[in-house]
Amino acid sequence: MPVAADDAARAAGVNAGEPLRSPLFAGIVERLRSADRPVVLDLGPARSRTIELLQPRRARLYVADLPASLADPTGEAAAARFEAMLPPAVDERPLDVVLCWDLWNYLSLPELGALMARVEARCRAGTLVHALFMYTHRQLPASPSVYLPCEDGRLECLASTTALRPAPRYSSEQLSDAMPGFRMEKALLLHSGMQELLLERRR
C-alpha cells in the first residue's frame, strides 16, 4: 500500500527537503578539497552536484549507477554480475574514495561481500569508503534514494519511491565479516536514525 512521501522520507531517516547532516561525509569532502586529482567511485547514479564538487579537484569520477543495474537482474552469480556492473578501470590509478550512499541496505550479505571484493581489488591501502546504513528504523524506501552532496558536506536525500521495504539492519560484525578487506574507521548514528559509516581499506 503506498505511503505518503513524508513517511518514506522519515523511513529513510531524513526530513524531506532538509539536507542531512553527515559529519563523516563532510570529512571526506574536506579531504577531497586538499586532494589533487583524486579518484572517486560513485556506486550511485551520476549527479550534477557530485561532479560540481569534484571538478575543481581535477578528479576522476567513476560512476557505476548500480541501482539501475540491480533493477535489471541477469541471473548471473553475484560476483560476475558486480564485475560487469562496475565501470572498467581507465588505468592503474587506484581509488581514493568510494561513495556507497544507501546501497548496502538493498543487498544481501553475500551480494555485499561480492560487490566490495570487486571494489577492494581497485583500492589502495587507506582508500576510504562511505556508506549510509539504516540502523534505527525497521523500514526504508523500497529502492535506493538519491543523495545530492552539498558544498558544506551535508547530503540532500530524495526518496525515489514512496513504497517501503524492511531494512536489513545488519550488525557491525556481519558487515565486517562480509568485507574483510575493509576496517570500520568510524560509525555515527545520525539524529535521523541512519548510521553513517566510514571504512578504510586495510593496509
Next chain:
Amino acid sequence: MFEFGKKGSQSEGEQMQERASTMARETPSAPGQTERGASRGGNGGAVIGRSIHIEGDVRGEEDLFIDGHVQGTVTLKSHALTIGSQGRVQANLYAKSVRVEGRVEGDLYGAERVVITASAQVTGNVMSPRVSLEDGARFKGSIDMDPEALQPVFGTGRGAGSAADTVAAGKAQSTSTATTKPSA
C-alpha cells in the same frame, strides 16, 4: 560542402556524402525540434539526420549535429559536436565541445567542455576540463576532469587537432570514412 567516401574511392564517397547531406537537411526533426534542427543544418553547421546511418570515421571542420546513427569515430577540429535526442552513436567522439542529448556508447573527449543533458544515455568515459551533467541523465563510466589528461589527446593547444586525429585513427577499425569540410 560535405565529402563522404569509402576508403580508396573518393569520388563515390563524395556522391555518398552529397546524398547524405541532402537527406540530413531534409530529414524532419522530432516534434518540437524542427526549428532547431533546421537552423543548425542551414546556418549552424552540418547535420546527420535521423534516417542516416554511417559506419566509419566522420571528420570535419565545422559544427556537427548528429540525429542519426553513427558507428566508428567522430573527430571535429576545434568545433562543436551535438548528439541530438534521436542520435544513436557507437563511437569515440573528439571535439572542442560535445553535447549529448541522445545515446552514446563510446568515449567522449571535449577539449573545452562536455555537456550531458537529462535525456542522454551515455556508456563510456568522458574526458574534459569542464563537464556538466543534468540530473536524470543515464551515465555509466568515468569522468576525468583533469585538463592535463587531455594533452596526449588534443596536444598542448587543447584544440581538437592532429593528436586527436592520431588517436582516432589508431582506434578506428572502420570500413569507410566520412569527411566534412566547410563549404567553398
